[in-house]
Amino acid sequence: MSDELPLSGMRVLEIGGGVPAAFATRFLAGYGADVVRSEGAPDALTSDEQAALLGGKRRISVSDAQLRTLALAADAIVEDGRPGALAARGLDPHALRAEKPALVITSLTAFGQHGPYAEYESTNLVAHAMGGIHSLTGVMSRPPLQNGANQAWKLLGMNGFGATVTAYYGALLQGEGDWIDLSAQECAAGMLELYGPRSGVDGVPSPRLGNRTNAIWGLYPAKDGYAGVCALHRQVPALYGLIGDPELQQPKFMDPMERIKDDAALGDKVKAWFAPRTKAELVELGAKHKVPIGAVMTPLDLLGNASLAERGFFDEVATPSGPARVPGRMFLGLGWRKGQLSQPGADTSAVLRDWLGGAR
């Protein structure tokens, strides 16, 4: 491993191998950790998820006794089994931590390690539903709408990545790791923007507002798809300047408190301005006039995006179906290792040798 990577020298054992753990360790591997994946169920990840999340990891197939030995040779364990699953395999987190105080153990579950729902069955949909974001997405005339691409599990994984490196930093400084209990429900429940605290204050549930929070904060049909604007009060003059309707200069549209009362009329004007323009035109106008305007892009669109290409965002990963292009480094400025896919169990001997066979 290169010394130039921030996590060079860190050993991580991934156990379970669903989306949450695989997501968290994807970035540990990229930023330099030696990530070893002990496989979970064969269908834990789709082939596309494997392409996106398994690059740069070593994959092993070992007995529970060997797994325990590896656990004690690791700096961090990231796992997404049910509560108690680790202990059932002889890897009780308390016992491991007692034997190796510097060890970080990150447990990723839908509802956490304890509490009334800890043993509940869950899927991404159920975990998403219980976290609050789901209730806010979609429109009131229809059911709440889930986000695409398994967001409950990925958000859990994103938290797992951050919490693991944070506890590891503590272990480097203080010599003591920790056992981190992360629940998908809590990760979402604590980030409900203004809607969570507002309901906590007034006791009223926030409605689903669809694609329009208000006239100047929402999505509209464009000539070739959908685009949107999110303007704060300070950006309103520039937005109105773009729209060019003199009526917008009236107090009822300029004053933020009055504007709310005429939101539907304002929305009609914004909609009419978006409709004949292409997404590219709208985005360009937004950049030129410093108005927050964006367009709904698909992953296919973005694979050809010039900005992402210039910034070297994508990694290419060889898969049985050909080369896949997937998001690479999380941010620029730190060393990143592009990794390829390994086969299940292919690295068992090498890992046992490297981790248990001699000095680090």
Next chain:
Amino acid sequence: MKRLPLEGVRIADLTMMWAGPYATRVLAEMGAEIVKIESPRAWDNVRTLLPIEHPQPWNASWYFNDYARDKKSLTLDLAQPRGRELFLRLIEKCDVVIENYRADVLDKLGIGYEVLRRARQDVILVSMAGFGKTGPERDLVGFGPIVEMMAGMSSLSGYGDDGVPYKTGISYGDPVGGLAAVSAVVLALIQRGRTKQGVWIDLAQRETMAQMAGDAFAAASLRGEKPTHCGNRHPTWAPQGVYPAAGEDQWLAISARDDAEWRALAGAIGASDLAGLPLAERRARHDELDARIAAWTKQQDPQVAMESLQALRISAGRVLNTHDIHWDPHLLGRESWMFLEHPCIAPWPQPASAWRLEEAQPVPRRHAPLFGEHNREILCGLLGVAENEIAELERAQVISDAPIGARVG
């Protein structure tokens, strides 16, 4: 008590709105000392985004206060030379600077990375502009929903029968970018521990958002796939959906992942006649199964139905709205909500730290700071500014204990 991982780390926080402040809330929970810096003329918009009935509305916003707890507030007008000078003196004593300005703003303020490095050679700067600091789209202006659209995420969500993409009900790009920024800060600290060198991290919120759809990029690159909206259904197993329950806007999410789970569900809802359907038929007859499930759930209290289905080992959960989530028995049982006294507003249920370090036990300690509350502590106590200079700084409006020209919006 065991120490928190980031105790001893001091962070100068120039962030505003939600992405950056979410990052620094988590960093504060992990023990870092956060000095939130706002200009008397350009305060964090979230303080005044919503109309608040209070003599000091900028201190009384629950939106602001939910995400600024455990931070210290220093006001400094960075557009004035004296403000910039004091800022750079503060940087000498900070490990990290974090900002989520538009890409060109930090340099325009005269406090770009090279300037910061002259104040402290090993300083870490995390910049988190919407589209990054380089590339042809660096000048785009973006908040969370814009980031979500431009990252491919909105294209993946929809009911499926109208072709309409949906943004998430929150500004999803913000907290995701914030979480990534936490990792960036800590990775940079780990690296600095070894190299003794600081670093400038260029985090584009659009790119961190795109990470949340990695498999969709694989599908697009391998097979040219365009997004398929499936509502609340699952691409493989069936049935799965969100079904109406008794009560106003109450819903149950249910997944049947395999034959056994479907048999149990079919039995529970009185559809034993369909219990033997194999997966292919369940997928083909999904609308019919949805109707049968909904006919049952409509009659059920959502909490009771969830508990009864879970007792049968069926994946089921309430779609908790923003009110009910504060009363969820599980979250209450885990003490997921806590109350902090605040001088301007009555306490409200705030989320405890989602990062449950079982031994270090991070617990939010203090309410969000009042505007400029820590000016003296930081300027006099940390930077050695004389007391008599404070009044001069106030007269020159370099510092203030109230925004100048505060207004809603």
